[in-house]
Amino acid sequence: MQRTIEMLGIPTVVVTVEPEETAQARPPRALCPKGFVAGHSLGRPNDPELQKRILTDAFALLTGPARPGEVVTMEYGK
Amino acid sequence: MAEKTESKPLELSRYCVPFTPFKGKIEEASVCIVSTASVREKKDAPFNVEGDASYRVISGEANGSDLTYDDEHFDHACADADINCIFPIDRVRELAAEKRVGGLTERHFTMGFSMALRDLREKTIPQLAREVDRARPDIVLLTGG
Numbered sequence: 552m553q554r555t556i557e558m559l560g561i562p563t564v565v566v567t568v569e570p571e572e573t574a575q576a577r578p579p580r581a582l583c584p585k586g587f588v589a590g591h592s593l594g595r596p597n598d599p600e601l602q603k604r605i606l607t608d609a610f611a612l613l614t615g616p617a618r619p620g621e622v623v624t625m626e627y628g629k
Numbered sequence: 630m631a632e633k634t635e636s637k638p639l640e641l642s643r644y645c646v647p648f649t650p651f652k653g654k655i656e657e658a659s660v661c662i663v664s665t666a667s668v669r670e671k672k673d674a675p676f677n678v679e680g681d682a683s684y685r686v687i688s689g690e691a692n693g694s695d696l697t698y699d700d701e702h703f704d705h706a707c708a709d710a711d712i713n714c715i716f717p718i719d720r721v722r723e724l725a726a727e728k729r730v731g732g733l734t735e736r737h738f739t740m741g742f743s744m745a746l747r748d749l750r751e752k753t754i755p756q757l758a759r760e761v762d763r764a765r766p767d768i769v770l771l772t773g774g
Contacts, residue, residue: 564769
């Protein structure tokens with residue numbers, strides 16, 4: 552899906568909690584927030600500041616150095 | 630036979646990464662959320678949790694409280710408490726209010742669980758990609774569960 556959208560000329564970023572699976576799909580840009588699993592990939596419930604930090608980090612991959620095919624892992628504490 | 634092979638359109642190798650550079654400012658960019666977490670508006674038809682290659686449209690006006698999901702594949706405790714854990718529509722809206730992104734597009738898109746890979750590849754994903762294109766986003770944010 553991500554690759555298809557990117558091929559239409561729209562920049563994309565995926566937030567993933569399955570970095571190995573995502574890396575195999577060769578994503579244009581990907582962020583893995585370490586420690587989170589499916590069901591809360593965008594951060595803990597009712598923790599808007601953490602969720603917005605993860606989103607801001609994901610959007611920052613659009614303006615940072617290009618790392619196509621890589622999954623960037625970041626830590627967010629417990 | 631050789632002629633037939635040569636006339637077939639070339640396909641992108643799975644080793645090749647399509648990459649569209651982002652031009653502009655994140656603070657001004659409109660964001661479209663595309664999710665595979667079976668999220669939908671409560672008023673819309675549920676996804677079939679056994680397998681469903683269709684997709685749903687979510688209004689950019691929708692709040693997290695207008696949304697639900699149909700899933701049997703991840704732990705639901707977090708998403709039940711706060712759907713932004715899997716579909717961060719309220720959080721992107723807050724980032725827009727804080728002028729850290731431009732805003733949300735008018736339409737967002739979600740898919741359900743499906744193992745019908747051929748249907749997904751040949752029908753759902755091309756249709757959905759065209760819908761995403763028509764939403765004219767500057768950025769697409771993809772989320773899973």
